[in-house]
Amino acid sequence: MCGLLHPQQGEVEVQGQKISALNGPALDRFRGEQFGIVFQQSHFIQSLSVMENLAIPHFLLGGKFPTSKAKELLGNLGIAHKAHAKPRALSVGEQQRASIARALIHQPSIVLADEPTSALDDASTAAVIGLLEDQCAEAGAALIVVTHDQRLKTRYSNRVELNPGTPQAS
Amino acid sequence: MSWIYLAWRNLGLKKLQTTLSLILLAFGVGMVSLLMLSEKQLSDTFDRNIQDIDLVLGAKGSPLQLILANVYHVDAPTGNIRLVDAQKVIRHPYIEEGIPLAYGDNYRGFRIVGSTAAYLDHYNAALQAGRRIEAPFEVVIGRKVAETTGLKVGDTFFSAHGLQDETDVHTDKTFTVVGMLAESQSVIDQLLHCTIETIWAVHDGHGETVDESDREITAVLLKKRNPLAVLTIPNVIRDSNMQVALPAIEINRLTQNFGIGLNTLRSIALIIMLISFASIFISVYDNLIARKYELALLRTMGSGPSGVFLLLLLEGGLLSFGGAALGLVLSRVGLLVLAELVQDKFRYDWSSIGLLPNEWAIFGVAIFVGLIAAAIPGISALKIDISRTLSEK
Incomplete structure (x- = not known):
């Protein structure tokens, strides 16, 4: 959906832009602007601190990095004290929260979360998904969660379940 | 935040590898430049003294x-x-x-x-x-x-x-x-x-x-x-x-005899330089494999392929620039030491340490080859399949 893979058939349209028609740098840029992505496993630029990692979207897309907003975001996510630590020094849960902060920092219109809770225990799952929902609501971004985690399914009214057959809306 | 800063930090993450590349290139460039300098000083000294003596x-x-x-x-x-x-x-x-x-x-x-x-x-x-x-x-x-x-x-x-x-x-x-x-x-x-x-x-x-x-x-x-x-x-x-x-002929003969030794040294210096370029290549390529996720990540966050290519190029460029600059400094230090030794023995003063045109050339070539050594892995970075890379592991 965010243009990492090209559709074999049909079209993908996001915010009125047919992204299946975009290519290369334009697609990278569109994706960067419109989407915040939380991956199943958190990836960071290992040589940079958490704070510097948060600054990357603004650097890549242009625009001034809102330092105070980044601090606030990290504070809301409970990892303000790790702002200047290297990503490697964070626990899995903290890394996941840091990647949520990074997905939101540039105010994307859509946040994509790919199995955000698969590596987490019940308590952390509740905390992370809660934060994800709160932060998206605050930023006014749509949240799309891809998961096979039973713990999450009941939380959402809009679900697309992919079965080996055809997708069914429920 | 800038690409140079990012490249700099990435090099800093691999301190040993970076240091090795720097040392190798510094020694290669340093030796070549020291040879050029001492040859120049030697022939200058000879020429100045011969002047019009036939x-x-x-x-x-x-x-x-x-x-x-x-x-x-x-x-x-x-x-x-x-x-x-x-x-x-x-x-x-x-x-x-x-x-x-x-x-x-x-x-x-x-x-x-x-x-x-x-x-x-x-x-x-x-x-x-x-x-x-x-x-x-x-x-x-x-x-x-x-x-x-x-x-x-x-x-x-x-x-x-x-x-x-x-x-x-x-x-x-x-x-x-x-x-x-x-x-x-x-x-x-x-x-x-x-x-x-x-x-x-x-x-x-x-x-x-x-x-x-x-x-x-x-x-x-x-x-x-x-x-x-x-x-x-x-x-x-x-x-x-x-x-x-005839002074001109005798000195010619003398420098030609020197020349055999100089050529050997020159070959060794060139080999060291080649090894250092291989080291830069390996360093950048190694980083590429280890940081495939990071590069894919940069792409998902809005960097075009050119940004990622530029990043790798900068890493190679910084390495070769640093190494070559270090080498030129090293050759000056070497020349000063040599001058001390020579002055004691022959009482000749070798003190001019300006950059020779040939050294500019060596400097340029070193940076250019360093960039090429980084561009090869850079090209394969252009072809990274973001989706597949991120779903691996």
Whole structure:
């Protein structure tokens, strides 16, 4: 959906832009602007601190990095004290929260979360998904969660379940 | 945040690998540049001193020794020649000018050379203090001599027999410093200048009169009027104890003999440089594999493929720039050390350390090849499949 893979058939349209028609740098840029992505496993630029990692979207897309907003975001996510630590020094849960902060920092219109809770225990799952929902609501971004985690399914009214057959809306 | 900052931090993450690449490149570039510098200094020193000396006339022996002794004053002379014989050559129509030299004494290791005013004129010597030589036992000293011995205008001293040691001092003859030369960057900086008569007087016994036809000198520096002099003069002096040598040819021979060693060193330096480029290549490529996720991540956050390519290029560029710059610094340090050693032995001053045109070329080539070494993995970074990379693991 965010243009990492090209559709074999049909079209993908996001915010009125047919992204299946975009290519290369334009697609990278569109994706960067419109989407915040939380991956199943958190990836960071290992040589940079958490704070510097948060600054990357603004650097890549242009625009001034809102330092105070980044601090606030990290504070809301409970990892303000790790702002200047290297990503490697964070626990899995903290890394996941840091990647949520990074997905939101540039105010994307859509946040994509790919199995955000698969590596987490019940308590952390509740905390992370809660934060994800709160932060998206605050930023006014749509949240799309891809998961096979039973713990999450009941939380959402809009679900697309992919079965080996055809997708069914429920 | 900028691409350079990111590249810098990425290099910092792999300190050992980065340091290895830097050291290798620094040594490669440093050695090549040191060779260039010392060759340049050597040939400059040789050229400055040869200037317009076409032939050197002296006693039979090694022609190279004759040149080294009389043009550069770094070797012992081949012997003495009779002034009357030398004058036949000086007055030969094919010879424009002959500068006679007579020496055999030293003051604290510096040679006292008797000659005519033409000798100092030949090297465009300028007086820094005092006046020129007007009478026997008056001495004008070169800049280097003044600096090392502390002699000043008005000082007096005794000479020692021989060219090196100071054991046999002629305490009966007093020299007086009447002038000091400005620095000329040539051999005259390292000599004490007086008249030929002074040298004769030092060695004459007391009250003894020497027949003019028995007067001896050490050598004559000749400037030719006609190119045929090179062929004719050897015939003129065939039956004497004299020989002529061509400075240009002897020095050429000398540097060619040096050249074999220099070429070996040069090859070693080039091999070190090649290894360092391989090291940069491996370093960037290694980073590419280890950081495939990071690069894919940058792409998902809005960097185009060109940004990722630029990042890798910058990493290679910073490495090669740093290494090459370090190498040039290293070669300067090396030259200064070498200059100290050479100065002790040959009393030649190698101090100019400006960047040679060839060094700019080496610098440019090093950075260029470093960029190429980074561009190869960079191209494969362009082809990263973001989706597949991120879903691996």
